[in-house]
Amino acid sequence: MSEAIYRVDAVLTGIVAPLGDKGKLSAIGKLPVEGRVWLGETGLEGDEQAERKHHGGPEMALHHYPFDHYAVWRDEWAAASIGAAGSTRLDARGAFGENLSTSGMTETTVCVGDVYRIGGALVQISQPRQPCWKLSVRFDRDDMSRRVQDTRRTGWYYRVLEAGEIGAGDSxxxxxxxxxxxxxxxxxxxxxxxxxxxxxxxxxxxxxTLTPSWRAIASKRLASGKVESWASRLDTPSSQTSSKKQVA
Structure with a gap:
């Protein structure tokens, strides 16, 4: 039996552009789309990725980040008396590079393999997001990517089972x-x-229904008895470092 509960607040896309003071190319900056946009097998029409190896593709076609987390981030930063420039990113949707913004759906309420009808498209949750150091550069905080991982406020990805148009207001x-x-x-x-x-x-x-690369991580960990290193993904390369601000 179908169950319509939530609505799309914004669909967002971005183009490749320099990120931070060092100019690393990235498409993490997303802006809301007016009207409806085509969602195909590899993502939204007009949405770009600078590094196809790590972003986009059939298993990461659409990134969903709960707008609910924005208030939590703001409250944490205010409580710690942190007023870094990066906090202004939270003034508008798209701060975390998301393609889909909603309220009410979070990591605790959705499951891998869930199938959803959104507008004219059919999508399935494929995996959680694994944050990378570009979040730290975007928010001007050296530990931001690790904070996203440690708090498990990561968002998640969908694969597209049936292409179609989607837009703000869709159930x-x-x-x-x-x-x-x-x-x-x-x-x-x-x-x-x-x-x-x-x-x-x-x-x-x-x-x-879990992305093969995530299943492989579990298999390798079982075989080796060791936890894989996350340093290259989370730690900002020295060539991209511009500050030493921390989140408490």
Whole structure:
């Protein structure tokens, strides 16, 4: 039975442009689209990626970030008396490079494999987002990518099962939930917190709707008994560092 609960507040796209003081190319800057936009197998029409190896493609066609988290970030920064310029990014949707912005859907309420009808498209949650150092540059905070990972406020990706037009105001109708025990938050917890939970890793390796690269991480960890390094993904290269601001 279908279940229409949520609505799209904004659909966002971005083009490749210099990021930060050092000018690394990135398309993390997203802006709301007026009207409707075509969502195909590899993403939204007009949405670009600077590094196809790590962004976009069929398994990461659409990035969803809950607008609910924006208030949490602002409250944390205010409580820590931090007023860095990067906090102004939270004044508008698109700060985290998301393509889809909503309220009410979070990592704790959606599951890998969930199938949704959004406008004219059919999509399926494929994996959580793994944050990278470009978030730190974008927010002008050296630890931002690690904070996103540690708080597990990462957002998630969809694969496109059926292409079609989507736009702000569309309903988000859940049509299937094959893995109700595997929320996005649980996947993140197994990957980053309960890292040696072998039973959970075995289950994760066998989740047929989870992106193959994530299943491979679980399989490799089981085989080696070691946790993979995240340094190259999270730590800003020295050539891109412009500040030493921290989030408390």
């Amino acid at each position: 988000i109708e859940r049509l299937a939930r094959p893995h109700p025990a595997w929320t996005v938050e649980r996947l993140l917890r197994v990957l980053y917190v309960d890292r040696d939970d072998r039973a959970a890793l075995e289950d994760m390796a066998n989740l047929e």
